[in-house]
Amino acid sequence: MSTTPLADQHDGVLFDLDGVLYRGPEAVPGAQEALSRLKSQGLRCAFVTNNASRSAEHIAGHLRELGIPAEAEEVYGSAPAGVRLLAEHLPAPAKVLVVGSDSLRSLVDAAGYETVRSADDEPEAVLQGFDPTLCWADLAEASYAINAGAQWFATNLDRSVPRERGIAPANGAMIEAVSFGTDRHPKAAGKPEPVMFTQAAETLGLSSPLVIGDRLDTDVLGGNRAGYATALVLTGATTQQQADASQDQQRPDWIIDSLEDLFTGVHRAPAGSTNGRA
Secondary structure, eight states, rough: OBOGGGGGSSSSEEOOOOOOTTTTEEEOOOOOOOHHHHHHOOOOEEEEEEEOOSSHHHHHHHHHHOOOOOGGGGGGEHHHHHHHHHHHHSSSOOEEESOOOOHHEEEEEEEEEEEEOOOOGSSEEEEEEOOOTOHHHHHHHHHHHHHHOOEEEEOOOOOOOTTTEEEEOOOHHHHHHHHHHHHHOEEETTTTSHHHHHHHHHHHHHHHHEEEOIIIIIIIHHHHTTTEEEETTTTTTTTTTHHHHHOOGGOEEEEEESGGGGGTSOBOOOTTTTOOOO
């Protein structure tokens, strides 16, 4: 247990969204106050999310609707990261089957690719991201294209997402469904890769950022891989017991019950840790 508030130990905070600042359409209690207080204290904040179904402008607008101060340039999402990953392996103007949101499709179009909706169009790649309206037919088209030789990319591999009614399947779960139909696995962008964290920190000029998330396998692992301090908040997908059982790079430096604990000095290392760097 430490007594110095975490907000006083860092020059900025990199936030996950789902389960940390909101659950579905509702803000997590205390999120508005925490962001406003951090910014009033001069700490730079960014939002690092595996959500690939909405644009940065849409995400920032949603946060503002919830009373959370945010701008589009503070949002670092897995959809642009997925398009960058695609471009590293396949140059435009190749045909790409986009299995995901209209926002993701627009990013692929803007990068110069020809987006298609059917395996019959003979795409050279499949880019898969989360969208709540995806159905079996969409996953089947991805399977047909991949089995025909298309390269396969994913914006992220999140298996679950906290929603207002509880925990629901996310992009990684649908990736698994396509894997069953192809016996293949995609190249993935987004967390737990460290790129979005380092990009956000470098853009904001942070030397000692704190990464806050609710998942060990994406937020904590990605933050640790980037070399930053990590805090797991227990308002989302992970329990105290799971945090205490975490190992290696999925082990957070700190555990907090809520974002209010950023200012109180009430934070603790996982069970068995001898200091803050777990």
